Amino acid sequence: MTYEMDDPGDVTLDAVRRVAWAGEGIRLSAAALTAIGRRRAEFVAFVEAHAGEHLYGITTKHDVAAKTVLDDAARAEFGRVLPPTPPTTGAPLPERVTRAAVLARLTDVLYGTAPLRPETAERLTGLLDGPLPAVAEGGNGDPGDVIALGRLLRPAFEGILEVGEGMALVNGSPVASAVLAEGVLLATQRIPRLERVLALAAVAAELPDAHVDPALGELWGDPHQAGALATFRELLDGGRWERRAYQAPVSFRSAPRVLGGLRRTLAHAEEAAAISLRSASNNPVYVGPDRRPPLGAVLSNGGYHDPLVAPTLDALTHAWADLAQLVNAQLNRLTDGLAALEPEPRTSLFGMTASGWAEQARAAAQPSLVGLGRSGQTDTSTPDVLAWRRTVDAGAALDVLLALLAVAAVHLISRRGDTVPPALAGLATAVVERYPLDTAPLDVGDALAAVREHLSDEV
Known part of the structure; x- marks a missing residue:
């Protein structure tokens, strides 16, 4: 076409x-x-x-x-x-x-x-x-x-x-506009993936219904947070698992609000990209x-310096790095439970890998400031491509963490005999197909890569 x-x-x-x-x-x-x-x-x-x-x-x-x-x-x-x-x-x-x-x-x-x-x-x-x-x-x-x-x-x-x-x-x-558009389009793909994997983790954590009560969305006063909470409820609807009688760890309770904040960041980024492109x-x-x-x-003017690009990409990078820490925390909670259920430590050691990826995301979340140029007229530089690289790196680290969390969540749910909600059943099946529950020899690196690839392809 x-x-x-x-x-x-x-x-x-x-x-x-x-x-x-x-x-x-x-x-x-x-x-x-x-x-x-x-x-x-x-x-x-x-x-x-x-x-x-x-x-x-x-x-x-x-x-x-x-x-x-x-x-x-x-x-x-x-x-x-x-x-x-x-x-x-x-x-x-x-x-x-x-x-x-x-x-x-x-x-x-x-x-x-x-x-x-x-x-x-x-x-x-x-x-x-x-x-x-x-x-x-x-x-x-x-x-x-x-x-x-x-x-x-x-x-x-x-x-x-x-x-x-x-x-x-x-x-x-135009290259600055291009990298901003690329960052925004990658974000639009990543958010549904995040929501689905964090919902799977909520099932594995035996999340109480009170943590996603519709009243919370009204009380928070933010349509983006309310929307994320509503999506969470839809993803969890119809599953059968034992709800804990007491509150879940903070990382699970915070997830809908953090996702709502991400939705708001993306809305600002989409607006910035639209302005930049035109x-x-x-x-x-x-x-x-x-x-x-x-x-x-x-x-003659400063039109070549687009002031929206680097700060907007930095905001997305910050969001990916924040979520990387939250996912890492959730993973550690789930692998605590898996350690007692696994016949061998195939997933309960995930926390070591996750820690490395979380730190890579954290390292990427550095501010992209106007650079110092040479002497003469060209005395500053614009950091747009560097800001894009940072958001790509933080997002890639988060994608690996999501794959680790998806495997841990599905394995814990499966070993307990719980029923995954219908909206998440296909994802759970695909994860187990790529990273099986049994103890047969497995190239765990290739299996994890297959899960990560499936999560990307699913969106």
């Missing part, structure tokens, strides 16, 4: 899901191409009328070379290429992220703030019809995304551009005659 785009409002989280995750291509509509061509003509007229002025990356070069206005020949020569960008190396970003970056780059094109020629815009969308260049994840110590965008776009555009197109392609924050981020931006008559204006 092909995703057709008319205006910046088409750059959405759903578009990221379709283009970056599902692999759809992009086609610009006829109306969009007409508008792009019209804005390009307006931009060229503006540049011709202001050729003797300092227009960053247009009539001048970029960075420290912005002090000197280029003559006609030098301006044309500079305009043919992408501006030089710093090198880096190392493991690449996932192609889902680079595909999302190409999509997000189109926001400025569709606004007209990145005044490309229509053929250049179509060449940009055409990148999604094949494999993209590898873009290193590390070393992005720039203000904005020039390092990543230079590596991503240079092979397709070097030497074929015209005035102003290089900066329009390589400056801005924001013009070029430096400079061209605003047309409709905003600045008679010929428009070129505005």
Whole structure:
């Protein structure tokens, strides 16, 4: 399938899901191409009328070379290429992220703030019809995304551009928008997985009904917490197990509220991602005659620094790390009970592994602050890709902990002879199939990986 785009409002989280995750291509509509061509003509007229002025990356070069206005020949020569960008190396970003970056780059094109020629815009969308260049994840110590965008776009555009197109392609924050969208979409997949595994653990912990009473959701006064509590009740409905006569450990009682807080964090993250994806981020931006008559204006600015991305990803990382500690605590309580029921310590030793993963999640939960750049104009850097790496690492650690908790919960439930609620029966069966109850020789690492993979595939 092909995703057709008319205006910046088409750059959405759903578009990221379709283009970056599902692999759809992009086609610009006829109306969009007409508008792009019209804005390009307006931009060229503006540049011709202001050729003797300092227009960053247009009539001048970029960075420290912005002090000197280029003559006609030098301006044309500079305009043919992408501006030089710093090198880096190392493991690449996932192609889902680079595909999302190409999509997000189109926001400025569709606004007209990145005044490309229509053929250049179509060449940009055409990148999604094949494999993209590898873009290193590390070393992005720039203000904005020039390092990543230079590596991503240079092979397709070097030497074929015209005035102003290089900066329009390589400056801005589309990679930042892409990593935020990736973090949000991963979170939307992880939350149902969390809810189901924590509900299984609640059964294993013999959770009293009072801990999920509907009145609690009303008293907490938060629709996100009330919603998480309602989901918990639905997942637990119909199961037959002995409810303890006294309160469960704190980690089990806290779970619905912590999940409710996570839902709120995700709602904020979805809003931030929507804003980020539809924001013009070029430096400079061209605003047309409709905003600045008679010929428009070129505005050098800080659009490349998206202030929503790193703090939002940090909030998700904090949530994953918090939940990793809670899951670790629950696991330790369940394995205490398993130790007396297992013929050999196949699961009762899970706490050692869990402790390591919980600490990895905790270590990832560090603040991603504006970085110190070099001297001169580029005196700060943006930490967006680093913030994304931290949320990926914390989430991956949590996923392993969830697999450990699912195995421990199902084994404890099975050995007691309890009945799993219908909403969780399929998950419980799948867990036992991959990590059996018997004592036959088992590669426990492979079995745990199979459980983790199933939890991801289930969503």
